[in-house]
Amino acid sequence: MISTHTIQINTQGNTDVINLTGEIQDIISQTKSNDGSCLVSVIGSTASITTIEYEPGLKKDIRNILDKLIPDNSDYHHHDTWGDDNGHSHLRASIMGPSIIIPFVNKRLCLGTWQQIVIVDFDTRPRHREIIIQLNGE
Amino acid sequence: MISTHTIQINTQGNTDVINLTGEIQDIISQTKSNDGSCLVSVIGSTASITTIEYEPGLKKDIRNILDKLIPDNSDYHHHDTWGDDNGHSHLRASIMGPSIIIPFVNKRLCLGTWQQIVIVDFDTRPRHREIIIQLNGE
Amino acid sequence: MISTHTIQINTQGNTDVINLTGEIQDIISQTKSNDGSCLVSVIGSTASITTIEYEPGLKKDIRNILDKLIPDNSDYHHHDTWGDDNGHSHLRASIMGPSIIIPFVNKRLCLGTWQQIVIVDFDTRPRHREIIIQLNGE
Numbered sequence A, B, C: 001m002i003s004t005h006t007i008q009i010n011t012q013g014n015t016d017v018i019n020l021t022g023e024i025q026d027i028i029s030q031t032k033s034n035d036g037s038c039l040v041s042v043i044g045s046t047a048s049i050t051t052i053e054y055e056p057g058l059k060k061d062i063r064n065i066l067d068k069l070i071p072d073n074s075d076y077h078h079h080d081t082w083g084d085d086n087g088h089s090h091l092r093a094s095i096m097g098p099s100i101i102i103p104f105v106n107k108r109l110c111l112g113t114w115q116q117i118v119i120v121d122f123d124t125r126p127r128h129r130e131i132i133i134q135l136n137g138e
Helices: A021-030 A056-069 A077-082 A087-096 B021-029 B056-069 B077-082 B087-096 C021-029 C056-069 C077-082 C087-096
Strands: A002-011 A016-019 A036-042 A047-052 A099-105 A116-121 A127-137 B002-011 B016-019 B036-042 B047-052 B099-105 B116-121 B127-137 C002-011 C016-019 C036-042 C047-052 C099-105 C116-121 C127-137
Touching: A002 A016, A002 A021, A002 A116, A016 A056, A021 A036, A021 A116, A021 A127, A036 A047, A036 B099, A036 C127, A047 A087, A047 A099, A047 A127, A047 C087, A056 C077, A056 C087, A077 A087, A077 B056, A087 B047, A087 B056, A087 B087, A099 B099, A099 C036, A099 C099, A099 C127, A116 A127, A127 B036, A127 B099, B002 B016, B002 B021, B002 B116, B016 B056, B021 B036, B021 B116, B021 B127, B036 B047, B036 C099, B047 B087, B047 B099, B047 B127, B077 B087, B077 C056, B087 C047, B087 C056, B087 C087, B099 C099, B116 B127, B127 C036, B127 C099, C002 C016, C002 C021, C002 C116, C016 C056, C021 C036, C021 C116, C021 C127, C036 C047, C047 C087, C047 C099, C047 C127, C077 C087, C116 C127
Parallel strands: none
Antiparallel strands: A002 A127, A016 A116, A036 A099, A036 A127, A047 A116, B002 B127, B016 B116, B036 B099, B036 B127, B047 B116, C002 C127, C016 C116, C036 C099, C036 C127, C047 C116
């Protein structure tokens, strides 16, 4: 039994981290499947889905480490193609990936207490994001 | 309803980026499922599957950033094990991951306009690659 | 047909890499599905699942490269939040991701000969880990 849902959110960009766990767990709670998998996938090439311990310190840490590893002020070839300024956003998103899949059992996501599903938006401006939640269960 | 398909391609190695989106969308269009998930997984430990805005600038940018972060000229312990020269290829592939899963709805992959599914081949020589496409839909 | 299984292991932490392929293949061999997908997901926010050529050289190389890219001795904001010492562990886990999904065909995982499914535990101490294996097949 497959059901597909959409979450719409607004982000601040610039490696903004937003917790999606509550909304996703609500979707699972309202469907008929007890056990299965939950696919979370963001539309677009400058954001990623992952899990993190969602607390203010790590939200800063992940921005800082990515600013160091994949800096926003390099002369990326992508900027020559379109006149864009978000080459680093694309590279971060491609390396971290656009989707994640997490099992659920007895209608509960199989996550640790300190583990949340988040979107990380790397773009250089606020964005409206559409995130697909697809449950495959029985 | 699960169906498994194979894409065979030749790559140039050296962080070669190849767009698979058209072939994958064709496979989805030809099956009976309308909605479901599309798993894309490469066989082997020196290549990854991800999404990227597929344009020539970013193809260079992703090679450049990975050359900086995980350089090809370090003395990796892997080279002592087998006499290989592709320690960096393995590390890049393990960090980025060998597979991706993307939902489809009404027989269309849920991707942005500027978001393509690609294989990135990190090996140090041209390779023939087998990529598994598995649809699970209804 | 969905079935959910658990693997329990003890790790040494500190980017310990443990091969799970044999146990996962055994689970697939004992179920009724011939073809499908195998989701492998670790509970917790300081470990990742990926594939790697499992040999002693690369086990050292992946620790070394992550020590260089995301060092354990930085002043992470996460340490201020809880008095923890594992900010780097969280960042490594979030960037590499907590889960992987690999197809199987004729009851065999679609992996290369030199490609194994592993857990990488980034925490700063030995940990007991629970890993969910969920098969969706027919």
